[in-house]
Amino acid sequence: MTFIPLNGGLGVSVACTGTSARGAFPSLSNGMRADMVAITNTGTDVIFVALGDSSVTATTSCMAINPGTMFVQMPTAGSSAAPTYIAGITGGGSYTLQATLGNPVTG
16 A cells, blocks of 8 residues: 655654544545545654644554555545544653655555
8 A cells, every 4th residue: 555645745743652642634635535544653662642622632452553655545535523633642751643644645
C-alpha cells in the first residue's frame, strides 16, 4: 500500500505526556475526503491514541501506537461524524505524536 497525504502532508502534532493532550486535524479543501490517517510516534515508548471531536480524551486503554508510523482507517470517513481531533497520552515520558490525513493507493 502507498499512502497519499492530503493538504501537502500538513497534519497535526501533539506533545504527549502522562496527561491526555489533543490537537485538531487541519481542514480539508472542498470535496476532499480522508480515508486514512498516518499516525507517527516519534518517541521510544507507546503512545495511546483516541480519535473524536473537540472533547476527545485519550487513556491508556486506547489504541496503542508503537514507535514509528501506523496507518489507521478513518472511522466514518467522509461523513459529518468523521473525527476532527486526535488525542494522545503516554504511560510515562514525553513524546510527540504526529498525524497526517490521507488516502491509500493500492497497486
